[in-house]
Ligand SMILES: O=C(O)CCC(=O)C(=O)O
């Protein structure tokens with residue numbers, strides 16, 4: 160199945176409902192095994208990337224990631240432009256219920272144009288690699304004043320076969336309450352959409368902001384690769 164076909168067959172109502180209820184959604188089988196394997200096999204093709212980050216040097220965790228350069232590989236470009244239009248209406252509704260005067264454009268190209276006009280020129284999609292003992296500390300991916308409130312990852316390795324451990328962790332910082340952890344185990348090729356910084360939650364006096372951070376628990380064995388798709392560009 161082509162990526163466009165996979166994206167077209169997403170159940171949009173369910174995606175919207177999951178995001179509104181929980182701040183995340185898992186969409187199975189967006190990439191084929193082969194598409195995942197190709198991205199992994201190109202991890203050492205240095206011409207595809209603009210920057211490599213060794214995570215332990217910044218205390219981001221243990222592992223390494225590389226930001227793609229423009230033009231993005233076709234698969235990454237298709238995912239970024241294909242998924243965005245499904246998420247923009249959800250993001251706009253989030254801003255509306257939180258009384259934030261912000262509207263995201265319907266097409267991804269317009270969001271990129273806006274980022275570029277604000278001096279955020281660098282592409283943010285990335286590929287991450289963690290070996291045994293690797294992990295990703297809880298964080299948010301904000302790269303400037305312009306940011307889209309949701310992002311996506313695709314797991315490129317098979318849990319239980321290519322690696323053990325390495326769960327995807329979301330932590331919800333509830334206002335005036337203790338934080339709540341959510342542990343997710345997507346399969347190879349699955350797309351996981353999640354909240355980048357905050358989402359609306361309905362309380363007794365209307366909606367309030369709930370802050371979310373994400374990370375990856377320790378990889379206890381093997382090697383785990385992921386593709387990260389962030390919709391805004393970076394300063
Ligand atoms: O490796 C992961 O699952 C998390 C990657 C990540 O932090 C990101 O794509 O922003």
Ligand SMILES: [Fe+2]
Pocket residue numbers: 298299300373387
């Ligand atoms: Fe991240």
